[in-house]
Amino acid sequence: MRPLLFAASLSALAFAASAASAEEGMWTFDNFPIARANQTLGTSIDQAWLDRVRLASVRLSGCSAGFVSGEGLILTNQHCVASCVAALSTPEMNYGDTGFLPAARAEEKKCPGQVAEVLTEITDVTERMQAAGAGLEGQAFTQARDAEAARIEQEACADDATRRCQVISLYRGGQFKLYDFRRYDDVRLAWAPEDRASTFGGDLDNFSFPRFAIDGALLRAYENGQPAQTPTFFAWNAEAPEAGSPVFLSGNPGSTERLLTQDQLYTVRDVVLPLDQLITSELRGRLIRFGDESEENAFIASDALYGLENTYKRGRGRMAALIDPAFMARRAEAEADFKARVAANPELAQATGDPWGQLAAVQPIQRQLYPTYSMLEARAGGGSLLFSYARTLVRAAQERAKPSEQRLAEYSDSRLSSLRNSLFAERPVYPSMEQERLEWWLSKTREWLTIDNPNSQALLGRDSPEALSARLVEGSTLADVAVRRALWEGGLAAVQASDDPMIQYLLSIQEPTRAIRDRWEAEVEAPTARASEALAAARFGAYGDSVYPDATFSLRLTYGQIEGSDVPGQTFEPFTTFAGLWDRATGAPPFDVAPKILAAGDQIDPGTVIDMTASTDTIGGSSGSPAINAAGEIIGANFDSTVLTQRNAYGYDRDVNRSVLVSTEAITTVLRDVYGMDHLLAELGVE
Incomplete structure (x- = not known):
């Protein structure tokens, strides 16, 4: 049978700050040229x-x-x-x-x-999302935006298990679209x-x-x-x-940073990529050693090692671009052209203000917070499945006790179905790999934050990374999906009463890990989003709809x-x-x-x-x-x-x-x- 799909009707470096040319662009389907x-x-x-x-x-x-x-x-x-x-x-x-x-x-x-998800409909919700954050600053801004996205998603999809609704930020806050997916x-x-x-x-x-x-x-x-x-x-x-x-x-496509300012890119070059590369390279070395110990270990490590090698080599290529003077000079020229176009239009210039200066002011804070945020929140657990299960169960129990609009974004009602699907999936858990990953994370966090840092002490107390990771992995029963399901269904009371050491450990570190997330959202994410929204409006004013969004x-x-x-x-x-x-x-x-x-x-x-x-x-x-x-x-x-x-x-x-x-x-x-x-x-x- 022939498919219904198709009886068909049939340079130079450029950057997304300026009008796209030739084959450039990762275009959305509602604005494809x-x-x-x-x-x-x-x-x-x-x-x-x-x-x-x-x-x-x-x-x-x-x-x-x-x-x-x-x-x-x-x-x-x-x-x-x-x-x-x-x-x-x-x-x-x-x-x-x-x-x-x-x-x-x-x-x-x-x-x-x-x-598997198929995009069935795209709806513009920019006005609602931008209105939700109007007049707010810091974490109040972030929470208001997250809450509005959750409301929009819930209104559109409710509890229909065959659909997923997701509010997606485009142009770094310049547009917001509701994507409605058919879900399998x-x-x-x-x-x-x-x-x-x-x-x-x-x-x-x-x-x-x-x-x-x-x-x-x-x-x-x-x-x-x-x-x-x-x-x-x-x-x-x-x-x-x-x-x-x-x-x-x-x-x-996962993520691009073509719409970042030069100041933001310098933070990526000087802080983010170096830390990420060092961390990834050490874990890669540990897993190579782990795999060399036995055939069973080689089998266990193979999938994770492939991903790490891919990540590390990709980072090398990106760093090569950011230290290439000619590449960065062309980026700077594109930014200068953007600023000049805005300045040449008095009305646009007045409406835009100085988002470049606002973003520059965020960079010292981001540089200071990134190592702590990365180690305690973004890469917490080092890839341990047991740690991930425990964190999901603990935070979901704590967040579900609140109204949906007051929760962390990933625990809103509209996103719980996806969370449950991942949590209840039957995956093999290998204790030796779990301990390897958890031990590595604890040791690297202590190294990066220093031994006297209160966060290091909160994670380890008087334990060594080796002893603590061994105790947590050996005593945990979270590899059993029935145990995870019972804790999820039992809610906060069941989680707090659990004697699983991994659950109790996650309960004990919620204060420092949530604190750095709160600071990151209030001092980095919120002001960045505010300034990026202004930049997006200026970009539309300068270049019209010939600009595509970041991935x-x-x-x-x-x-x-x-x-x-x-x-x-x-x-x-x-x-x-x-x-x-x-x-x-x-x-x-x-x-x-x-x-x-x-x-x-x-x-x-x-x-x-x-x-x-x-x-x-x-x-x-x-x-x-x-x-x-x-x-x-x-x-x-x-x-x-x-x-x-x-x-x-x-x-x-x-x-x-x-x-x-x-x-x-x-x-x-x-x-x-x-x-x-x-x-x-x-x-x-x-x-």
Whole structure:
């Protein structure tokens, strides 16, 4: 059956402070520059085309994806389902080693905590959100905005478990939109290749090209125990991609900082990134050592280690941009142009005031508070699942005792469904890894804040990180979902009466952790939001609607062409093939080919395209984004970019910006010739 989706109707560095040009921009679907895209690419897309793309696009937990059949089948990256594969695996049956290869739908397995969301409607709620904070300062401003967002979300979706409503800030407070999603919380794994298929080349190849990674996987959305009916989906194109052809990516880029002022960027460069990189590099080293201790430890650490290596290398690329004098000079020029345009319009200048000065005044406070806020709140627990469960249970119990509008934003009535879904998901908990992460967090917090800091003393008392983490992990029963459910349902009384040491520990540290959050919201977030709102209004006044917002892990569409790169230090053709894979393979990690692919080598056409690059504007969170042609057919999925592209967080540079995509031709080939997934090929319409 043909899908309903598409019977199709068919430079220089630029920054978002000024009008976007060429292929630049992660555009919202209600402000996509159709005419400019058509002129640049020679296409003829229209609003109906955009609407169908939106309804076929899927947001996953931390990733992007797209429907590829009318029965809920979803294409994404293998690394986007790696946590699911790990959760479903055991050391005795490791699907990472074998691939997950169900012979029929009945054998598809639920991914713990995974949700799939489809954006169905966008409503402007800017007036309500900005009115809620009018005349307020500090934490009162933040709380009023959070409360209004919660009210809007609750009014729109109420208790409908099939929907999620989310108020999203765009242009750093210049606009607020209510995104209404169709939500599926039963998402099952339908196919994943061997880990070595998607991670060939390991960290050495990460954020680079040529790549030979078959980083694809298939999920399926279910409803009432049956495959979901999804009549709007991307038609599968199994043909070889062509150089120079147009490509669109529809996904959920995580976060960019292109609209930050130069003063804000200096704080990122001087304080935020250095701390984050040092912390990440040490944890990476600890997990490498942990994994080297035994095969079981290597299995336990593999998923977390992959993520850390990705984060660290991305940070390296971003730091390289922020210490590049030429890059920062062009950023400064764009800011100077923005200021000059505002100053040249007396009415606009009077309405704008001096948000640049206000943001500059926040920076010393942010620099002072960031280490404490980061260690006590943002990265509290160091990634320990048991700690995360305990914090959710403790704070949810405390917050649910208040009216919804007075709670921390993540515990408002409109967001409790998502919270419960995550809390009650069945995930494996490995005590050795739990202690490793908790011990690391306690030791690094004490090191960064110093031993005499009252916060360090509140966390540790007279204990050592080693002794405290061991006691908390060994005595906790929170790995049992029934225990977590009972504490949730029992509310504050049950939580306070619990004898679980992790629960009691979280109760004991609420005062210092909440205190730093309160200070951060009052002294950093609130004045930043106030000034950013004024900047956004000035930006609209200076440049009109030709400006796109920073990424916020909300659905965006970007476009470009399939092409290689000829920039010094980044020179490559746009495609890699299986012939290149065989040439690159050495047989030794990380250049060892996945066993099943190696065994089927004689069956595979060596000219089959594995990966390709495109000039599309992407960032982290875009992983899994459907790559579609002008006919609306899916031709691949975004899974990476290059090191030089990491400056994309702060500004788009077409010369170096390249997204790395896995081709549907490669996925089709391995489904057919390697893994024997004929029932999936039939569903995709591949003959």
